[in-house]
Amino acid sequence: MPILSRRHLLARSALLLAATSSSGLAVAGPPAAADSAEPQRGGTLVVMTAVQPPQLVPFSPDGSRSIGPKIIEGLLRYDFDLTPKPALATEWTVAPDGLTYTFKLRKGVKWHDGQPFTAADAAFSIGLLKQIHTRGRATFANVEKLETPDEHTLVLRLSKPAPYLLNALVASESPIVAKHIYEGKDAAANGANNRPIGTGPFRFVELVHSSHLVLERNPDYWDAGKPYLDSLIIRFISDAGARAIAIETKEVDIAGGTLIPLSEVERIKALPHIVIDDRGSVFDSGVKRIEFNLDNPYFKDLRVRRAIAHALDKTVIRNVIWYGFGQIVAGPISPDLAPFRTEGLPTYPFDLKAAEGLLDEAGFPRKTGGIRFSVIHDYRPSTEGDKRTAEYVKQALAKIGIDVTVRSQDFASYVKRVYTDRDFAFTTNSMTNTFDPTVGVQRLYWSNNFKPGVPFSNGAHYVNREVDALLESAAIEIDAGRRKKLWDEIQTKVVTDLPDINLLSDFDFTYLNRRVVNAITDASGISGDFATTWVKQ
Incomplete structure (x- = not known):
């Protein structure tokens, strides 16, 4: 059953009750070039967030959910209506009784350290999420057995049906990590949490505490030719006023709408270089x-x-x-x-x-x-x-x-x-x-x-x-x-x-510099991987 995407999110600010209106604040939507222009390669995208998360791997529902998926992938992606799409898994079937899930995994995928990705990594990750993830404990509670009949097949055997499970396999919710990096170690204290090794389109370069994170293009990414960007910079800006200035002065290209005081929305929206997109917040x-x-x-x-x-x-x-x-x-x-x-x-x-x-x-x-x-x-x-x-x-x-x-x-x-x-x-x-x-x-x-x-x-x-x-x-x-x-x-x-x-x-939307194309392509919004995102030079 599909879940509808957010509609008519942005309503006209109304400080005076007498002026209350149910009409929506115009949302410009994604840049017009998103679906038609040929992607341009190169460039750096600067993304803003409020605080540095305690770790970059999204093992909990905190700020890492918007960062981790650029580095660490999930088994599936989801369209805006939550229809599953391939990621590390290319095919999947669910038994009629809801007790067996079978995933065919993508071949030829490498971790950023050059090791091959296999079903053993996926099985290990699901088991780990069941133990340590805030919501994963519940999401995977009915998973009683994880099987890997070959290097590219993962089978989940459930004790009871879990009709929500197939929608839980996005990178921001259920990250797939490298078994050889985490096995036998305390996952919460693993240094790889802040120097992640993933399979995603971008590789970790540098983390400067309370300042910024630098990621670079993964030249060995399984989706040939992607990502289009050379690098990503994630800036941590704690002061709300400074965040608004960063958007105004083009210091950053992307920011979640709630990072800027709501009283500032109308003014920021009116800037000629800014477009607002309300998709991808399901x-x-x-x-x-x-x-x-x-x-x-x-x-x-x-x-x-x-x-x-x-x-x-x-x-x-x-x-x-x-x-x-x-x-x-x-x-x-x-x-x-x-x-x-x-x-x-x-x-x-x-x-x-x-x-x-x-x-x-x-x-x-x-x-x-x-x-x-x-x-x-x-x-x-x-x-x-x-x-x-x-x-x-x-x-x-x-x-x-x-x-x-x-x-x-x-x-x-x-x-x-x-x-x-x-x-x-x-x-x-x-x-x-x-x-x-x-x-x-x-x-x-x-x-x-x-x-x-x-x-x-x-x-x-x-x-x-x-x-x-x-x-x-x-x-x-x-x-x-x-x-x-x-x-x-x-x-x-x-x-x-x-x-x-x-x-x-609750509501959310995204401020985008008009030079940014394809920042939001599915239900993950700006928590997606940015593999198809590019900037107009």
């Missing part, structure tokens, strides 16, 4: 949300959670806090995962009178000064929008007698507070759906995934045994229609129980 689709700690004495009461839902105006959050970006959602699944979305979910329209009544009913009347109770709100310190959302929550809940203190902290402290210490009442964050809700959404609502110390899991401590059973059934259901119905039930029950309030779909 793997990062998700939702912005407010998550409750259901062990909190106030928020364990459903009436209090419903009161808060009625007190928040999602239209204001979208148009004022997030400058008109994203789409208002009722449930946990992004519009990007259209085949799994459910229409007609319960909603909690903005209604302060209903909110007040629910709080009275719950036994929290207004006291001296009109305050019912006081709580602390923590926000994920990732973007200015997270902070602005938290400040809006404070203002909105003051109107119904809830006194909110907004607490800020660095990212590591936030993760520890919410997922290890559980020292929080409620929080603003966002969660990625990934390529399939069993991988990206189940973790948030499955009671077995309440694991203090494990980040980005069931932080609410939500427990509903009916939902557990539905999630477990959906995880192994190979019939697309039946699986959709299971996810309909899951979403309805979750939105009724309100362990969280889903606000908006």
Whole structure:
């Protein structure tokens, strides 16, 4: 079942509610030469990111996901609708019972150190991802045996079906690494994580801490004649203002849209050398949300959670806090995962009178000064929008007698507070759906995934045994229609129980210098390999 690409992402910034419009901000799309002109060889492409990731091999869902695939490849690529395409695997079959996956691997591929790529590398990598990858532990949990009947055939034997597995084999999610580099060593501490040896179109040259990464063209790349570029430079620029200047002054050619303050989008978009492309973000689709700690004495009461839902105006959050970006959602699944979305979910329209009544009913009347109770709100310190959302929550809940203190902290402290210490009442964050809700959404609502110390899991401590059973059934259901119905039930029950309030779909787009051609060619977006990317000289 295809997953639709993101459409009508960029909406007109609207700081004044009266000026709110649902019309989209014009997206210029890819340069016109992308599909027609003859690629030009040579040149250097400069890509910007905010921070240097802890490692360059994407063993976890961090910044390395946009860098690693230039060096390290996966078994498959995916078209914009997530249709699988060949990469290190050229053919694949899935048994009717969903328990056997067979991959024919590409011949004549070499690692950057000259060693041949074989099925042993692929089998070793899947086994390693099952052990150490944040999501790979779940993605490959049902893989009980890895077989290599010859040097170019890989067979996965599963204990139970995993209908999401075939969409998980992109380089940014499931990197294939060299067995001879990693076998017998601590993968997390392996020096190759920051001096990668891959099979991809670019080879590692230099990493200067907190400054830049240099990659060069792989002359032995299996796809003859590619890549077209001579080199890639990845610049790490931590200051948001400096990032905007780098785009304006043509110091960098490519940057993710969220790296620049949203208040700057209209101005940057108007620059004559800039084009905006909103394709290739399916793997990062998700939702912005407010998550409750259901062990909190106030928020364990459903009436209090419903009161808060009625007190928040999602239209204001979208148009004022997030400058008109994203789409208002009722449930946990992004519009990007259209085949799994459910229409007609319960909603909690903005209604302060209903909110007040629910709080009275719950036994929290207004006291001296009109305050019912006081709580602390923590926000994920990732973007200015997270902070602005938290400040809006404070203002909105003051109107119904809830006194909110907004607490800020660095990212590591936030993760520890919410997922290890559980020292929080409620929080603003966002969660990625990934390529399939069993991988990206189940973790948030499955009671077995309440694991203090494990980040980005069931932080609410939500427990509903009916939902557990539905999630477990959906995880192994190979019939697309039946699986959709299971996810309909899951979403309805979750939105009724309100362990969280889903606000908006996450969004992403890319700033491109007009000299760049074919930067975004599939569902990976700028996390792709840039093998077919070129620059107009």
